[in-house]
Amino acid sequence: MGKIEWSMWANEQALVSSAVALLGGILAVAGQFKYWQLGAYAIAVSLLVAILEYPRGKRQKGHTVERKFQFCFTAVVRQGRLLTRNYFVRFVFYLVISVACCFHLSTLLGGLCFMITSVIYMVAAIKGEEWIPVEPVEDSSGPAVIPEPRKPPPRKPPPSPSNQL
Template identity: 55%
Template sequence: MRQIEWSMWANEQAIISSSVIMFGGIIGISGFFTAWEIGIYAVLVAILVFVVEYPRGKRVKGRTTERKFQKLFTRLVNCSGFLGRNYFIRFLFHLILCVPLCFILATIMGGLCLFVTSMIYLVAAFKGEQWKPVGLEEKPVEDTKKELKSFRQPKKPPPRAPPQGIEDNQL
């Protein structure tokens, strides 16, 4: 039986959490809540979590399927260095961001989803997992340049059958 990669699960959970937070934030802004400022905070947090979590990390074994348009976000997270790679930092990041979301009804579901995401990242950190970029590694020149084997150009044209209705003696 294979070992569970907790970080992959946490990444998918964070993407879904960002969409739940976004919807809750929009409802919090437009729903005439007394603390509508938390709705604005929720929209900003949803965008921030989406940008940080959109690039998938490299799997330990097997192939990693990249998300569409992931390279730009991967470069951004990769440039953050230790802060982007370490899952203890992501645990704290998500835990701190989820606290204000639990103060109004519109965003409480997104806050709880983000709390679950942070707990999964804590488990991934204790298991020793770390985020590695996908798609940024340079491929060797030998692998990218494929040698095409082709045949030589023919010297004579291919034989053709005589047209129908013409006999050999008429040629």
């Protein structure tokens, strides 16, 4: 049985948590509920999490399937160095941002999802995983050259003597 890469699961969980918190925040702000400011906080945090988690990290084994337009966000995450690459820092980050989301009913589900994401990142940190950017593969073979054909193309058969009359 293969080794589980917890960071891949945590990455997907964080994106879903971000979407849930965003919807709850929009509901809180649009409804002008009491403490709607927590909804605005949830919107801001969910957009930050979406930017942080959109680029997938490189897998330890096998091929990594990149997301569309991932390279733009990879540059942002790469500049964060220790704060964005270390999964223990992400564990603490998600735990801290989940607390404020749990004080409002419309953002409670997003906060609980962030807590679950935090636990998954803790497991990934304990297992020694780290975010590594997916670098584009450079093709150093040069331009593709089509070799010249070895045989001539097929021709019509020569006319038979019976058809010449």
